[in-house]
Structure formats: structure tokens, C-alpha cells
Ligand SMILES: Nc1ncnc2c1ncn2[C@@H]1O[C@H](COP(=O)(O)OP(=O)(O)OP(=O)(O)O)[C@@H](O)[C@H]1O
């Protein structure tokens with residue numbers, strides 16, 4: 001509830017600000033929103049259900065690849081691409097979820113890590129379909145493909161904002177719903193949940209499917225934003241960046257991952273202009289977060305406010 | 309003894325850990341409304357027996373019958389759905405949820421709405437009402453907005469019992485609900501246990517002989533995984549071997 005005024009102010013800024021910004025910053029804001037959605041979807045698993053998934057970028061990547069392959073190789077229409085991207089990503093999380101929702105802790109970490117690597121390997125090696133290392137370029141521009149009457153970065157930004165707001169609202173409803181609370185219960189004490197009568201693996205599976213679905217949505221938007229996909233968006237660095245967005249921002253909240261994603265995207269873009277050592281800086285940030293704000297920035301702020 | 313009307317029947321139940329027979333060929337029957345205490349020295353296998361009844365552990369041998377149905381092969385959550393609830397010797401709450409949220413999660417466990425995603429849990433008026441009533445009953449209402457981990461130990465133990473009552477169980481297993489409480493808190497807990505729905509069968513693990521005998525009409529004494537004696541409390545307290553092997557041990 002304390003988040004409401006904060007969210008309202010940010011939202012007003014997100015709606016009113018961009019027309020006054022240079023297109024570089026509009027693009028950066030668009031990226032932030034896409035990764036914020038992706039980070040929120042991971043947080044359903046990591047922060048709410050307590051399942052540390054290290055392969056989450058896989059769903060994002062698979063959905064983006066689906067859009068790329070369908071729109072370039074098969075010249076599929078806009079809605080076919082969008083729906084297939086979301087569907088294929090979700091189907092994948094449904095199948096993988098069947099496997100991973102039975103294991104916990106370090107085993108969960110290892111299996112999701114492995115599945116992410118397999119997907120990355122696939123994008124890298126399945127050259128006839130994915131183009132291998134070169135990736136796939138030439139994804140049509142959103143306005144052309146969807147037949148929108150407006151074009152340009154600001155228009156794309158507003159489409160992204162719409163997708164983001166709708167998705168975030170659905171996720172906010174999810175985490176406060178009866179089902180959402182069963183996920184927190186599993187995070188807090190799975191044994192107790194079982195003895196209360198919850199079939200906990202089923203809840204974990206559903207949680208995994210939902211997280212995969214929203215990650216796919218962000219992957220679809222990303223494909224159109226970037227116009228290009230390549231294996232780097234599925235690799236371990238991508239998944240660990242994502243992990244950091246959630247832990248840095250504040251797991252178990254929806255605002256936290258948004259803050260985390262904003263911070264990481266901003267840093268990555270600004271710092272990349274000066275140095276090639278992004279992974280080093282990423283790692284350093286990880287360590288500082290672990291010591292300085294183990295519950296994330298947003299929870300840090302909240303504790304301050306609560307105690308003052 | 310009547311087994312046809314019984315709500316819980318254990319026949320020849322065993323569970324071992326490697327070479328250790330933690331529970332060894334145990335027979336036990338609970339009638340609806342029965343108050344039964346399970347006593348025995350540390351390591352006797354009491355908690356292991358609870359784990360086997362509630363389904364956290366599988367029995368290596370024997371059968372467990374709940375309200376006439378064989379549940380020996382069922383998972384813990386399936387047994388809960390058929391009317392078994394339990395508390396844990398080591399408190400198992402949802403520490404970073406508030407007290408009312410703890411209760412709400414427990415209340416939705418056996419409700420179809422546990423898979424509902426399109427409305428807030430707080431808008432399910434009947435669940436909220438039931439959770440609130442249970443908190444009143446267990447004198448936890450003043451702390452409803454506190455995180456469970458910030459409760460005093462005594463209040464955590466009360467919440468532990470309250471959670472187990474949320475699903476309207478027919479058989480309730482209480483694992484040392486009074487251990488570690490101050491004498492004032494013990495009195496409160498004892499009063500709460502006396503107020504439990506009289507139609508529920510309750511099996512209580514308790515080290516304090518006076519409490520156990522005050523609460524239960526029947527007693528089972530477990531020793532090295534085996535049932536040493538079972539029967540009405542007058543009979544058990546007169547049994548010499550109990551006095552020697554257990555009551556003696558406990559007085560220390
Ligand atoms: N998971 C396990 N693996 C191996 N041995 C176990 C396990 N759980 C219990 N034991 C052993 O089984 C025996 C019975 O333990 P249990 O916890 O059931 O005793 P208890 O009667 O509840 O004792 P207490 O009064 O101390 O709670 C002990 O010797 C214990 O060490």
C-alpha cells in the first residue's frame with residue numbers, strides 16, 4: 001500500500017515525460033520498461049515463490065527468436081508473430097516447469113541454469129533456423145508490421161508502456177490473489193504448506209508457467225524494439241543480469257524489480273560508453289548489493305520509512 | 309476396541325532410519341472426540357510417528373486408515389484434505405507474512421479458491437472472517453498486522469496451533485505445543501487445548517506427565533519405537549513398567 005503514491009508519481013512521469021526527451025533517452029526508457037517486465041516475471045519465481053531461476057532469459061530469448069524467425073523467414077503477419085512468440089515461450093515454460101517444479105534450492109538453480117544453457121546452445125548451433133552467432137536481423141518495424149498510423153521511438157515507447165502497465169497490473173493482481181499468497185507460503189515454509197493440504201509442486205508449476213508467459217511477452221516487445229536477435233540475449237550473463245535486477249531492486253515486491261531493471265539498464269548503457277569491463281562492474285555491484293542492501297533497494301527504503 | 313467407528317487406525321506401522329527402528333510395529337486407534345496423549349523419553353520415536361501419520365514420511369510397513377479409508381500411500385497434502393492436521397515440535401510458520409496472512413493462507417488450503425488469481429485474497433470475505441475468528445479464538449487478534457517472526461515465542465506457538473485448525477480437521481496431532489513456554493503461557497495453552505472442538509480426535513505429545521494425564525483420557529507410552537503400554541490413563545499410571553522405564557526417567 002505504501003507503494004501507491006510512489007507508483008503514481010513514476011507513472012505520471014512515464015506518461016508525460018518522453019515527448020520532451022531526446023530520442024536516446026526515450027530508447028533507454030523503452031529498454032528499461034521491457035527489462036522491468038522481464039524482471040517482474042522472474043520475481044514471481046525468485047521473490048514470491050522462492051525459486052531461484054538462473055535460466056529465465058531463455059523464455060525471453062525464445063519468444064524473441066520466434067518473432068524473428070516467423071517475421072523474416074516466413075513473412076508471418078503481426079498478430080501471428082506476437083501470439084506465436086508468447087505461446088511458444090509459454091509452452092516451453094510449461095514443459096520445463098513440469099521438470100523443475102519437483103526440485104528445490106541448489107538443484108533448482110542447477111537445472112534452470114542447465115536449461116538456459118541448452119537454449120543458448122540451440123540458438124548458437126541451430127544455424128539454419130537461428131542464424132547462429134550472426135543472429136537474425138531484419139525484423140520488421142513495429143509500425144510497419146502492425147499497420148500503426150504513427151512511427152518513431154516515442155510511439156514505440158508508448159506501445160511498450162501500455163504493454164508494461166497492463167502486464168504489471170495483472171501481476172499485481174496475481175501476487176495479491178489467493179493463489180499469489182500460496183506462492184509466498186511456499187517461499188516461507190513449504191513443509192507447512194504441504195501439511196496444510198497444498199499440493200505445492202502444482203503451485204510451483206503454475207508459477208513457473210506464468211513467469212514464462214510474462215517473460216515471453218517482454219521478449220516479443222524486445223524483438224520489435226531491437227529489430228535483431230542473437231544468442232547473447234539468452235546467455236548466462238543475460239540471466240544473471242536479470243537475477244541482479246531483482247535482487248538489487250527488492251525481491252518479493254513488484255516495484256523492486258522495476259527499480260533494479262531501471263538501474264541496471266541505465267548503468268549498462270552509460271558505463272558501456274566508457275569501458276568494456278561491464279561484467280566486472282556487474283559483479284562488483286552484485287557484491288555491494290549483497291552487503292549493502294541484501295533485501296534490495298526498495299525494501300531498504302521501506303524499512304527506513306517504517307522506522308522513521 | 310471398536311475400529312469401525314474409529315477415525316484413525318494404525319496397524320503394525322514401522323519406520324526405520326538405516327538400522328535404527330525409530331517406529332517399530334505400532335498399533336494405535338483414535339475414536340472421534342478422543343483425547344489421547346503420546347508420551348515417551350527423548351528419541352522414543354514420537355515425532356517420527358507423527359511424521360508417518362501425517363505423511364511427511366512414508367511407513368516402511370503397516371497400514372494407516374483415516375475415517376475408513378486406507379491413506380498409507382497418500383502424500384501429506386492428500387491426507388490433510390482427508391482431515392488430518394498437525395503442529396510441529398519446531399515451530400513452522402510463515403515468518404515474513406503477517407499473522408492474519410498466515411491465517412488466511414491456512415484457511416484457503418482446502419478451499420477451491422486457492423487457485424483463484426483474478427481477485428485479491430483480502431476480498432474473499434468469508435475466508436477473512438474465518439481467519440479473523442480463529443485469531444480471536446487464539447487471542448492473537450492484537451497482533452494481526454505483525455510479521456509472524458516478530459511474535460513472542462508463546463504467541464508463535466499459539467499461531468502454530470491456530471494454523472492447524474484452519475482446515476476443520478477431524479484428527480489433530482499436536483507435537484509438544486507447550487515445550488519451551490513459561491508457566492503463564494502454558495496455562496493459556498492448556499486452556500486453549502481444553503476448548504478444542506470436542507468432536508475432533510486429538511493426539512498430543514507432551515513430556516509433562518501432569519499435563520498429559522490432565523488432558524487425555526487415554527495414554528500411549530512409546531519407548532525405543534515400540535508401544536510399551538496403551539490404555540486408559542488410570543491403567544497406564546498403575547503400570548509398573550511405565551513407572552520404572554519412563555516416569556522414572558522423566559523425574560530425574
Ligand atoms: N530424519 C531422520 N533421519 C535419521 N534419524 C532420525 C530422523 N528423524 C529422527 N531420527 C531418529 O529417530 C529417533 C526418534 O526420533 P524422534 O524425533 O521421533 O523422537 P521423539 O520421541 O520425538 O523425541 P523428542 O522427545 O526429543 O522430540 C531418534 O533416535 C532420532 O535421532
Ligand SMILES: [Mg+2]
Pocket residue numbers: 354355356397
Ligand atoms: Mg519429538
